[in-house]
Amino acid sequence: MTALPDGISRMVDLPSDELADNWEHLVLPPGLKERLVNHAVFSLLHRGKLSATRTALQGLLLFAGPPGTGKTTAARGLAQAVAVALADEGATAYVEVDPHALPSELLGESQRRTARLLDRTLPEVAAKHRFTVVLVDEVEAFAASRQLASFDANPVDVHRATDAVLTGLDLLSAAHPQVLFLATTNVPDAVDEALVSRADLVVSFRAPTREQAAAIIEDTLAELARSWPALEPLSRDTSALRMVGDRCAGMDGRRIRKVVLAAVTARQQTSRDPSSLTVDDLLTAAGELAATEQEGPLMPAGGGPRATGSPTGLPSP
Ligand SMILES: Nc1ncnc2c1ncn2[C@@H]1O[C@H](COP(=O)(O)OP(=O)(O)OP(=O)(O)O)[C@@H](O)[C@H]1O
Ligand SMILES: [Mg+2]
Numbered sequence: 001m002t003a004l005p006d007g008i009s010r011m012v013d014l015p016s017d018e019l020a021d022n023w024e025h026l027v028l029p030p031g032l033k034e035r036l037v038n039h040a041v042f043s044l045l046h047r048g049k050l051s052a053t054r055t056a057l058q059g060l061l062l063f064a065g066p067p068g069t070g071k072t073t074a075a076r077g078l079a080q081a082v083a084v085a086l087a088d089e090g091a092t093a094y095v096e097v098d099p100h101a102l103p104s105e106l107l108g109e110s111q112r113r114t115a116r117l118l119d120r121t122l123p124e125v126a127a128k129h130r131f132t133v134v135l136v137d138e139v140e141a142f143a144a145s146r147q148l149a150s151f152d153a154n155p156v157d158v159h160r161a162t163d164a165v166l167t168g169l170d171l172l173s174a175a176h177p178q179v180l181f182l183a184t185t186n187v188p189d190a191v192d193e194a195l196v197s198r199a200d201l202v203v204s205f206r207a208p209t210r211e212q213a214a215a216i217i218e219d220t221l222a223e224l225a226r227s228w229p230a231l232e233p234l235s236r237d238t239s240a241l242r243m244v245g246d247r248c249a250g251m252d253g254r255r256i257r258k259v260v261l262a263a264v265t266a267r268q269q270t271s272r273d274p275s276s277l278t279v280d281d282l283l284t285a286a287g288e289l290a291a292t293e294q295e296g297p298l299m300p301a302g303g304g305p306r307a308t309g310s311p312t313g314l315p316s317p
Helices: 017-024 032-049 071-085 109-128 155-175 193-198 210-227 229-236 238-247 253-264 268-272 279-295
Strands: 008-014 060-064 092-097 131-136 179-185 201-204
Touching: 008 017, 008 071, 008 109, 017 071, 032 060, 032 071, 032 179, 032 201, 060 071, 060 193, 071 092, 071 131, 071 179, 092 109, 109 131, 109 155, 155 179, 155 193, 210 229, 210 238, 210 253, 238 279, 253 268, 253 279
Parallel strands: 060 179, 060 201, 092 131, 131 179
Antiparallel strands: 008 092
16 A cells, blocks of 8 residues: 555545445435535536636635534545546545644644645645545644634644645645535634635534434434344334434434444343344433433534535525
8 A cells, every 4th residue: 555645644536435325324404415516516617717816716615513413424425426426527536634644843844744735745636637625624723723823832833834724725726726625623713714714615514403313313223224134124114213313302413323322232132133123222222322412511403514605605505
């Protein structure tokens, strides 16, 4: 296996089996997936024809929201979906930036690493492919807010590194309109305002609604049913799923998937063979996890992911 360039944690050609699962199994509000694909397709196909000054298009989508609400899964899934949609036009490269590999204790080193990534590494990838999708997961580590930079975090370096990100992004975006950046954050306040302002679309991810929770339980059970077919009837029992979904109110998507695991492992028999899992097992597990949630920090409930509008004035889905 060849070593990846500094600051990059994954690089694959799309469509890829590695990313195949993400999109299909993600439960988002009706229409949002299609809207995201349309946005990405438009950006990759047409941004180069349009004046950046007159459209303010940057080729950057930002997914913001609490942990476990599907932001990273959505970004990976969208990359794959857009590559499939554009397959007739040419190949798509997919790159994941590791923002944590860039900061350094050495003054000026973060800035140099960031500049190298944006001025050299990514343009080299972009030059070899028709389209490139770049995921910057946890972008707050990459473009830390200069306003919030505290003195013990070496503020001079935060300023320089964030300035380098913004300058590098602007140059890359202008020179390579066939690059689309997807960024995620669960601490939007820690992301530099100038980066948020550059996003063509900001999508706010929320904890799933009860109906979406039921769909996530259904999908998780369906995955188990591939190995234990006796679970198929339960995975299709809409009234059982609805009851469990109701009990998951307020939980994030990650926690909801874990309800199924908690239910399976609550009894010795189901741990060894989940075939005899019942709706009562699921309801008990969901109730227990919901109670733990209430003791800890609560996620904002309801609504599911939704777009909150965009600096370019594109309507929210
Ligand atoms: N809306 C959803 N539909 C289906 N599955 C979901 C949803 N939200 C979260 N999940 C599941 O929860 C897990 C975590 O999702 P993901 O890593 O995308 O969350 P995240 O928002 O990026 O979290 P973090 O902020 O902690 O990085 C995945 O297994 C994913 O399948
Ligand atoms: Mg994530």
